[in-house]
Amino acid sequence: MCLGIPGEIVEIKAGHEDLAIVDVLGVRRAINIGLLEADRIGVGDWVLVHVGFAMSKIDEAEAAATLEMLKGLGQAYTDELQALAESDIT
DSSP: OOOOEEEEEEEEOTTOTTEEEEEETTEEEEEEOGGGTTSOOOTTOEEEEETTEEEEEEOHHHHHHHHHHHHTTTHHHHHHHHHHHHOOOO
């Protein structure tokens, strides 16, 4: 199962404006934010991450609610966090 997981943008990669570092519950990974060019994305923004891409910009309340709901999925959620921790698109 692949889930969309909320992550907070903590850095926009210098020289690679389509790449950002997100933090998902302490796991930091580079993701592609190029699909969100129409939305102004910056440090502190929350995005929904799916297979290494930011799919949409969301607000912090929606991110918190989504993370709470995902925790209820048990193993599928744990597997997705593990996959995120093991991924690297840089």
